[in-house]
Amino acid sequence: MKLETPIIIVNFKTYSEATGKKAVELAKKAAKASKETGVNIVVAPQFADIARVAEAVEIPVFAQHIDAVCPGAFTGHVLAESVKEAGAVGTLINHSERQLKLADVDAVIRHANERGLMTCVCTSNPAISAAVAYLHPDIISIEPPELIGTGIAVSKAQPEAVTNTIKLVRKVNNHAVILCGAGISHGEDVSVALKLGTQGVLVASGIVKAKDPYTVLREFADATKL
Amino acid sequence: MKLETPIIIVNFKTYSEATGKKAVELAKKAAKASKETGVNIVVAPQFADIARVAEAVEIPVFAQHIDAVCPGAFTGHVLAESVKEAGAVGTLINHSERQLKLADVDAVIRHANERGLMTCVCTSNPAISAAVAYLHPDIISIEPPELIGTGIAVSKAQPEAVTNTIKLVRKVNNHAVILCGAGISHGEDVSVALKLGTQGVLVASGIVKAKDPYTVLREFADATKL
Amino acid sequence: MKLETPIIIVNFKTYSEATGKKAVELAKKAAKASKETGVNIVVAPQFADIARVAEAVEIPVFAQHIDAVCPGAFTGHVLAESVKEAGAVGTLINHSERQLKLADVDAVIRHANERGLMTCVCTSNPAISAAVAYLHPDIISIEPPELIGTGIAVSKAQPEAVTNTIKLVRKVNNHAVILCGAGISHGEDVSVALKLGTQGVLVASGIVKAKDPYTVLREFADATKL
Amino acid sequence: MKLETPIIIVNFKTYSEATGKKAVELAKKAAKASKETGVNIVVAPQFADIARVAEAVEIPVFAQHIDAVCPGAFTGHVLAESVKEAGAVGTLINHSERQLKLADVDAVIRHANERGLMTCVCTSNPAISAAVAYLHPDIISIEPPELIGTGIAVSKAQPEAVTNTIKLVRKVNNHAVILCGAGISHGEDVSVALKLGTQGVLVASGIVKAKDPYTVLREFADATKL
Numbered sequence: 001m002k003l004e005t006p007i008i009i010v011n012f013k014t015y016s017e018a019t020g021k022k023a024v025e026l027a028k029k030a031a032k033a034s035k036e037t038g039v040n041i042v043v044a045p046q047f048a049d050i051a052r053v054a055e056a057v058e059i060p061v062f063a064q065h066i067d068a069v070c071p072g073a074f075t076g077h078v079l080a081e082s083v084k085e086a087g088a089v090g091t092l093i094n095h096s097e098r099q100l101k102l103a104d105v106d107a108v109i110r111h112a113n114e115r116g117l118m119t120c121v122c123t124s125n126p127a128i129s130a131a132v133a134y135l136h137p138d139i140i141s142i143e144p145p146e147l148i149g150t151g152i153a154v155s156k157a158q159p160e161a162v163t164n165t166i167k168l169v170r171k172v173n174n175h176a177v178i179l180c181g182a183g184i185s186h187g188e189d190v191s192v193a194l195k196l197g198t199q200g201v202l203v204a205s206g207i208v209k210a211k212d213p214y215t216v217l218r219e220f221a222d223a224t225k226l
Numbered sequence: 227m228k229l230e231t232p233i234i235i236v237n238f239k240t241y242s243e244a245t246g247k248k249a250v251e252l253a254k255k256a257a258k259a260s261k262e263t264g265v266n267i268v269v270a271p272q273f274a275d276i277a278r279v280a281e282a283v284e285i286p287v288f289a290q291h292i293d294a295v296c297p298g299a300f301t302g303h304v305l306a307e308s309v310k311e312a313g314a315v316g317t318l319i320n321h322s323e324r325q326l327k328l329a330d331v332d333a334v335i336r337h338a339n340e341r342g343l344m345t346c347v348c349t350s351n352p353a354i355s356a357a358v359a360y361l362h363p364d365i366i367s368i369e370p371p372e373l374i375g376t377g378i379a380v381s382k383a384q385p386e387a388v389t390n391t392i393k394l395v396r397k398v399n400n401h402a403v404i405l406c407g408a409g410i411s412h413g414e415d416v417s418v419a420l421k422l423g424t425q426g427v428l429v430a431s432g433i434v435k436a437k438d439p440y441t442v443l444r445e446f447a448d449a450t451k452l
Numbered sequence: 453m454k455l456e457t458p459i460i461i462v463n464f465k466t467y468s469e470a471t472g473k474k475a476v477e478l479a480k481k482a483a484k485a486s487k488e489t490g491v492n493i494v495v496a497p498q499f500a501d502i503a504r505v506a507e508a509v510e511i512p513v514f515a516q517h518i519d520a521v522c523p524g525a526f527t528g529h530v531l532a533e534s535v536k537e538a539g540a541v542g543t544l545i546n547h548s549e550r551q552l553k554l555a556d557v558d559a560v561i562r563h564a565n566e567r568g569l570m571t572c573v574c575t576s577n578p579a580i581s582a583a584v585a586y587l588h589p590d591i592i593s594i595e596p597p598e599l600i601g602t603g604i605a606v607s608k609a610q611p612e613a614v615t616n617t618i619k620l621v622r623k624v625n626n627h628a629v630i631l632c633g634a635g636i637s638h639g640e641d642v643s644v645a646l647k648l649g650t651q652g653v654l655v656a657s658g659i660v661k662a663k664d665p666y667t668v669l670r671e672f673a674d675a676t677k678l
Numbered sequence: 679m680k681l682e683t684p685i686i687i688v689n690f691k692t693y694s695e696a697t698g699k700k701a702v703e704l705a706k707k708a709a710k711a712s713k714e715t716g717v718n719i720v721v722a723p724q725f726a727d728i729a730r731v732a733e734a735v736e737i738p739v740f741a742q743h744i745d746a747v748c749p750g751a752f753t754g755h756v757l758a759e760s761v762k763e764a765g766a767v768g769t770l771i772n773h774s775e776r777q778l779k780l781a782d783v784d785a786v787i788r789h790a791n792e793r794g795l796m797t798c799v800c801t802s803n804p805a806i807s808a809a810v811a812y813l814h815p816d817i818i819s820i821e822p823p824e825l826i827g828t829g830i831a832v833s834k835a836q837p838e839a840v841t842n843t844i845k846l847v848r849k850v851n852n853h854a855v856i857l858c859g860a861g862i863s864h865g866e867d868v869s870v871a872l873k874l875g876t877q878g879v880l881v882a883s884g885i886v887k888a889k890d891p892y893t894v895l896r897e898f899a900d901a902t903k904l
Binding site: 011014015016019020021046047049050051052063064069071072073077078079082085088092095096097098204 | 374
């Protein structure tokens with residue numbers, strides 16, 4: 001599978017505004033905004049919500065994490081096969097709130113790839129992004145942890161983190177989609193991100209905690225066309 | 227909520243025989259065995275399977291783990307609220323394959339309790355069982371890790387681990403249901419476990435990897451009546 | 453080995469004021485205060501400083517942590533035998549900044565005990581303290597994490613956390629020394645801690661980051677006699 | 679600081695044969711073999727042994743791990759400044775027995791570099807080695823985990839893992855010293871490793887658990903000259 005860019009990935013985290021029934025409602029708003037704008041919007045709900053979200057919407061659904069395990073005796077772990085069968089077509093991994101050991105980043109990308117699951121690896125700076133590029137994920141998203149949840153957009157506050165990521169990644173990897181995230185709150189943050197050379201954004205609280213998530217999603221999606 | 231004893235909890239782990247559609251099928255077999263025998267059988271599928279399993283069967287569904295987090299910015303974590311809304315009425319925690327920090331065992335029991343979710347804490351020896359008894363979980367299951375998956379039943383190989391657990395736990399906690407697990411493969415392992423004073427068993431591969439899980443479950447359920 | 457109470461344990465953490473040569477200097481001040489007052493003062497320097505500190509002073513030296521490993525192939529781990537041979541007579545474990553899995557708290561206490569190393573287990577609330585009491589450590593120190601490093605003393609801000617710890621622990625364990633920590637900054641915090649029923653305190657920044665650690669240590673030691 | 683190649687790094691792990699006084703004795707044997715052959719032999723003892731080993735020998739001493747922390751409130755962690763002041767000139771990191779999160783591999787390399795401490799990052803396959811090369815460590819050591827401690831040498835059993843590592847790393851990094859490890863037991867394993875293009879080896883049980891470590895070390899050092 002290959003996603004058309006630009007892409008907006010909405011990370012539902014464990015926000016109560018995006019848990020259970022509310023996860024389904026939010027995903028429907030994302031699907032509506034995607035359909036109306038033609039922009040690829042991906043939703044990443046919690047594990048237990050994947051199945052109901054995937055049933056309710058036709059836009060791509062990602063898990064928020066999977067573990068570096070194969071089928072077997074791994075109580076309480078998140079198996080690639082399981083989230084896939086529930087309807088996920090990809091997964092975030094190594095988010096700053098759920099970091100992986102280096103060897104597990106490699107193992108999870110391989111496992112996911114063999115099982116037809118796309119991977120979006122979150123990274124915290126350009127050097128780590130370049131390192132990850134060598135492990136051939138489908139998507140790399142640079143997210144300076146100090147900006148996450150602040151409303152201060154990485155694309156405006158740290159444009160050089162974004163452009164250096166693109167420069168370093170492209171030296172070794174021409175295929176990976178490159179996103180940026182952290183603090184994305186306005187349409188302008190999105191359009192600036194694309195002008196810097198990214199192919200989309202990874203967002204969370206900017207959408208999930210918005211008073212009117214649909215309107216903000218529309219604004220973000222429209223901004224990818226500016 | 228309070229479960230009637232004896233209880234048989236079936237931990238699906240991340241076995242391929244108990245993932246996705248197969249999780250639902252296995253849960254239905256458990257529900258059938260429970261209905262026919264009147265014995266309380268609980269199923270613990272993977273996170274992404276909870277919703278479909280809970281929809282398909284009326285027996286209690288447990289998660290295999292939850293994290294010590296509240297709603298918020300915790301990408302990739304497992305929230306009590308989320309598994310509950312998906313249909314879980316309880317959760318395993320601290321399985322030897324997914325151990326928790328001591329302070330998190332306490333925090334998870336409290337969170338789960340406040341949210342109406344039962345907790346079954348796995349422990350590896352009598353002293354740890356007694357320690358956990360002080361944290362007021364609903365269920366304590368003693369599982370010597372060295373026997374897990376071996377087919378050598380704790381109730382027969384280490385009866386004193388079971389009886390010492392009961393003795394120590396009951397000094398401080400009269401309410402917690404006490405189970406044992408690890409290696410339970412035959413009806414006799416179950417009946418011995420109950421004769422030792424437990425109120426049921428926690429099983430995994432003995433059921434999940436059996437050629438005919440329904441028949442083994444029936445055997446286990448019937449054995450609780452001997 | 454058995455330490456006479458009251459005890460003041462000084463946790464050097466990884467503060468630069470207590471690293472390398474400065475660890476030795478700080479330990480000498482603690483030794484001086486201990487000698488002059490007759491109060492048992494224990495120092496807990498970083499692993500790499502244990503040998504030089506233990507050579508320089510005669511007061512007891514503790515490690516800040518040990519891992520639940522036996523001699524073998526465990527690169528980068530902290531072995532009980534190693535810190536003991538370097539001169540430690542005990543160890544802190546499960547500090548809120550270096551928490552252990554529940555089963556490892558049990559394993560480390562056993563290992564340490566078999567090797568003649570005392571254990572001081574840090575706990576964050578009365579229930580966890582009682583749970584730990586069942587695992588038979590030599591010392592239990594209650595430290596509400598939210599007060600650590602604040603200068604707001606647990607003995608004054610949360611006296612009931614201290615008294616409830618003592619009450620619950622003493623139901624099951626008459627031997628363990630009970631300390632409290634977090635925010636201890638003044639002699640009065642120490643004397644209040646002892647009046648609440650503890651047998652001493654666990655301190656860190658209050659000493660290590662004091663302008664004149666010797667004077668504050670003297671104040672703390674003298675306060676144990678009030 | 680820059681080490682002359684070829685290099686033999688001896689990882690003492692937490693073996694009892696290399697703990698405390700025995701760590702000092704083993705380091706002296708390594709120093710003797712280094713002096714006699716002119717080959718750079720580095721020893722990596724446990725944290726608590728660094729100071730005494732560094733005092734006893736003039737060959738370079740490495741820590742086995744450091745944590746991604748700065749001076750501060752990090753009880754039980756291993757600080758770069760601390761191992762350096764104890765006499766270490768470098769550190770292993772990310773050994774398969776003590777793996778780091780991806781972001782911490784980056785952070786530790788930076789911290790160590792700023793503090794004048796060399797880093798030897800252990801990796802488990804060529805792709806991870808290339809990823810790490812982007813983070814600019816001083817040394818990269820490829821160690822397939824499945825061969826560690828087996829006596830089956832990586833240089834003979836998986837020569838392509840070694841040559842692919844060199845090929846991929848050199849595309850992006852001309853400075854890092856490249857070693858290989860796992861199963862190195864005979865002089866021939868060392869000479870083959872160098873012929874494959876490495877600049878030395880990382881060894882552990884092959885030396886530490888040898889009946890006569892000095893003789894084996896001489897054999898290894900001599901083999902670098904073949």
